[in-house]
Amino acid sequence: MTPTPMTTSQERAATYGEVFANREFRVLFGSFALLVAGDQVKIMALSALVYARTGSPGLSAATYMLGFLPFIVGGTFLLSLADRIRPRTMMIIGELVRLVTCLLLAFAGLPVWAMLVLILVTGLFSPVFMAARSALLPELLPGDAFVLARSVLSMTAAGSQIGGLALSGGILVAAGPAGALSVTAALSAVAAVVLRFGLPDFPARGVGEGGAVRETLRVNRSLLADARVRGLLLAQWLPVSLVTGAEAMLVPYLGDTAGIALASASAGLALGNFVVGRFAPPHARERLALPLAVLAGVPLLGFAFQPGLAGAALIALLATAGTAYQLGLQRRFVEAVPEEVRGQSFGLASAGTMTGQAVGAALVGGASELSSPHMAVVLAGVAIIGCSLALYRHLRPAAEALPTLGG
Template sequence: MGRSIGGVKGATFGEVFAVKEFRVLFGSFALLVGGDVIKMLALSVLVYARTGSPGLSAAAYMAGWLPYIVGGLFLLSLADRVRPRALMVAGELVRAVTCLLLAFAGLPVWAMLALVLVTGLLSPVFLAARMAMLPEVLPGDAFVLGRSMLNMASASAQVVGLAAGGAFLAVTGPSGGLAATAALSLVAAVVLRTGLPNRPARGATGAGAVRETLRVNRRLVADRRVRGLLLAQWLPCVFLAGAEAMVVPYLGGQGAAGVVLAAAAGGMAAGQFVVGRFAAPPLRERLSLPLAVLLGVPWLGFALWPGIVWASVLAAVAAAGLSYQLGLQRRFVEAVPEEVRGQAFGLQSSGLMTGQAAGAALVGALGEVIAPGYAIAAAGGAGIVVALALAKALRPSPVPSTEGRS
């Protein structure tokens, strides 16, 4: 039974996992995240082995994220115009074929990067279809806990994916790592195809996909409530990503940086669990503002140049603040018309990816001018200022509603 506090019924993790469709979405999402981490790590190593260029190797690692910008701007309407199960299965099959071509087709480096960029254009569409299905299978507060579980799965799968990717690369080389990602994608495709019902598309077909995407994006951004919630989910994370991007130059070695970044992933998972499990829905929404501020505060400590232990503690506490987003999820679902829900979730994810890339670039540029510790502290300070500036959007409406938009 869910807990009822202040007249608002809160779900439990047990109730969430009792839903078969959520279990399918959760398991396939963990496979997706872990597989993508292995894929980009293996591609980066493969490009470096071919070229000996650190710059091209880094470009290969980031290539999987760059298409989110273009796909998010021009293709997201497909998430509402195609049946969601078909989209998700197609996404897994595209990933599998891409990895096999990268591993065994003997492509030149420019062709490998082009393949990743082109096939990645639909990645935000595939992800949007998955996220938009979540409130359909988990009504009410269960949806918020479902998002919490997916966030925890993402953090855990990234850590496991990096470890597994390193193991595969050590034993089989980068081609083996890419083949392993293809295998994970095929397993996920089977799980999705057999475990999900064939739900109809939410939106009607009509104008071209690009035109419709641009039209709906303008409509969503023009809505003051939706725009505020989007900015509240995007902007604080810009400076978190910027601070994390400076951890490697701050510590002067990727091994030590890996410890700090793993601690951040652990802090993120812990924050999602604690806020999702123990905070009742009204409290969860009231915590959004202070937790968003918390996202920036610990990074200020890097101005004192802490060692690896304290750096790990500060990073973990800061990343725990990401749980502020849980308090925005109900309001976001209610603010968005159901027929464009897929595109709205895609816009949310694409903006988040774009903002994180921009944050890493901005703080990285700052790190060229001042010492890395001070750049991290500056990112934390900027994050605090942004969270306070977004206070109106981060605070819940005076009378929380438990009714979802029909």
């Protein structure tokens, strides 16, 4: 397998106006906005439903985190489907699976254990559906426009975290858990229609060799064996996972006021992506990847002084703004992976990020048990700085990286 270079349009800075001028991207963006809004409502409604059935806050919280787990299995065994099935078909299947799942949760009267199993089983395919969407972007928007498209989707996801909680709360109060799940089902139905009639039926990128599981394992091994791809994956996974781990400490550190700091963290994510995407030209964006990754950890050191709510919110905003370093890796990642397995490559990157966030939260949480929440955040900041510096060869553009033995 050999990577396919992107077109020379990557040298010219794109604009958000050019990105949204692309009709197919508007369709992808609209369906993605419906997806993230629906998922926010779904997970809050499911948590409320489990709590109403069991009275257990612990089980309700575990339900909220359940979305991370399927990415480990789905990302390991099923990702080749993202390249073997037509992208539009795969995305529509994803919306229909979400629709049926929500209706079953709302009206089938399932016991709690069956509800959790249903979420886990259907969630196994989530990384495949996400990969199909992500892999289309460089085909629709080559060069720098692709990077800005990625930043738009990141900002949309961050905005959903800010507005989604309020939206979910309002729907839950007005319609109850079953009604809220019905809203998600309706949003999925709309998204499926938008995709069916708004997106061309692009062909599948590859046919694969053998079964989907065997092909996924083979390609994952091939990608991870490539030093360049492996380094770019680790650079996408590690710093941002530790930032998420630090965010997980805001609730035990701030208590009832943590929601303000968490909203500030989401705002920082959106702000960082907008500023770096809008004002940094392509070459500068790639050179900024290393300093931004390091700077994502530096503000967290301020928790050593045990800041109040305002200080913690500002630190969270600055730290998550630094995660815009990922924009400087996107073009190089597309160039590094073979086109025929681009869907699986993007799926592996996303699955690793989701899994890493869960692991990061667990590690920082474990550190808080041995020390305290604020010192665990400080340790996360030190770890972010350390791993970013250790990955400097992959966070810097190739022309600036120092040669190393073994490639």
